Amino acid sequence: MPQRIDKERANSSGAKSDWERKQEERDFKEADLPLPALPDKQALIEFFVTSGSSFRFFIDPASLSVGADSVVRFTLVARSASGYENISYEGIRCESGTFKIFAFANDGQWKRSNSEWQPIEPKSVQRWHNVLRGQFFCPNRATIASAAEGLDALRRGQHPAVRNTGI
8 A cells, every 4th residue: 555655645746657758758759840941030038047157148039949849949059159159950858858950060061960869857957948948938847838938938038938947
């Protein structure tokens, strides 16, 4: 009987079991979508990642989408202090806490990446994934409903649902 109570407690806390996570992975079907146009650098929306980096980070608003597969897709521009830019087209799966890089921009065109879905690590060097997931695209770990919701969050500096949550 105590074992059953522990399972009920775990389920009521919202935590998913290993079996549930593995089942979701097996059932996941990634949409095959075309790559977006390269970003219009005049339209980029900047978001803050950390003061410990000389890079500035931007999202191309025209590329932001939420697919039928619940993946939030976006073009990320990381600009160094000297003006050099890394441009990538990426996706975040809110429920699994994973990201994938679909393509990199090189010489004015996209080059597809063979990246796999990877966990978003809390103390990763790539902190922008944590920020995008926690502050903008996955408020309280739920996928935003639309690109407009994500754009609103970016323009506000964070999603209204994460205000005062400590995320």
